[in-house]
Amino acid sequence: MVLARLTAGVFLGVLSAGALAAAPEAPLIAIDVGHSLAKPGSTSARGRPEFEFNRELAAAVDRALHLYGFRTQLIGEQGDMTGLTDRTKAAAGADFFLSIHHDSVQPQYLQTWIVGEEKQKWTDRFSGYSLFVSRKNQHLKKSLACAQAIGEAMRMAGQTPSLHHAEPIKGENRPLADKINGVYYFDDLVVLKTASSPAVLVEAGIIVNKHDELGLREPATKRRIAFAIASGLRDCLNAPATISGRG
Numbered sequence: 307m308v309l310a311r312l313t314a315g316v317f318l319g320v321l322s323a324g325a326l327a328a329a330p331e332a333p334l335i336a337i338d339v340g341h342s343l344a345k346p347g348s349t350s351a352r353g354r355p356e357f358e359f360n361r362e363l364a365a366a367v368d369r370a371l372h373l374y375g376f377r378t379q380l381i382g383e384q385g386d387m388t389g390l391t392d393r394t395k396a397a398a399g400a401d402f403f404l405s406i407h408h409d410s411v412q413p414q415y416l417q418t419w420i421v422g423e424e425k426q427k428w429t430d431r432f433s434g435y436s437l438f439v440s441r442k443n444q445h446l447k448k449s450l451a452c453a454q455a456i457g458e459a460m461r462m463a464g465q466t467p468s469l470h471h472a473e474p475i476k477g478e479n480r481p482l483a484d485k486i487n488g489v490y491y492f493d494d495l496v497v498l499k500t501a502s503s504p505a506v507l508v509e510a511g512i513i514v515n516k517h518d519e520l521g522l523r524e525p526a527t528k529r530r531i532a533f534a535i536a537s538g539l540r541d542c543l544n545a546p547a548t549i550s551g552r553g
């Protein structure tokens with residue numbers, strides 16, 4: 307990861323001098339920004355909608371993927387995409403579908419506190435990232451390989467997997483595909499099973515954890531996670547060795 311960051315820094319200098327376009331044959335990654343302005347997903351411990359976290363991280367992932375030589379396509383970044391299958395239809399020409407989300411927990415674990423004048427919900431019981439693949443996706447083997455590569459890169463970047471989705475309770479009980487790397491099967495996640503390419507959904511962190519929320523808001527954390535995701539995809543998709551990108 308240190309190497310990745312140094313490499314990125316070196317190439318940022320190159321890019322600012324003259325942006326390079328990704329090679330036309332470079333894999334195209336669809337980056338799906340989870341949720342929308344109208345339905346913003348979960349709410350952080352301090353009352354911030356998940357969609358805002360997803361949009362910011364997706365932008366960082368977009369930059370990191372370009373630096374690693376990929377082409378990208380952002381989906382739902384304007385916050386106006388509400389249909390789940392519209393997302394995978396929009397990604398029909400992509401080589402990989404990457405859905406960006408931030409996580410919550412089951413309601414029985416949440417406590418309330420007052421932030422400003424508003425009552426908000428939080429827990430410190432769970433922490434970390436989770437990755438999901440669907441066994442109904444036509445490219446399960448590649449989806450799983452990429453989720454494992456992303457998980458490994460996340461761990462190398464100092465992130466820890468959360469295993470709370472495997473707890474045998476209502477709403478969870480997800481089978482682990484790779485416990486070490488934090489990868490689960492979630493067969494009926496619509497965007498994963500309807501994607502025509504390999505697909506992974508990333509829950510980058512738990513925003514109802516009030517300590518983790520602060521970290522996830524930090525630009526340095528977003529960059530670290532974004533480069534972990536990009537280096538995982540580079541490993542599993544055998545992206546071109548030459549790093550290029552746009553400014």
Ligand SMILES: [Zn+2]
Binds near residue numbers: 340341347356407
């Ligand atoms: Zn979400």
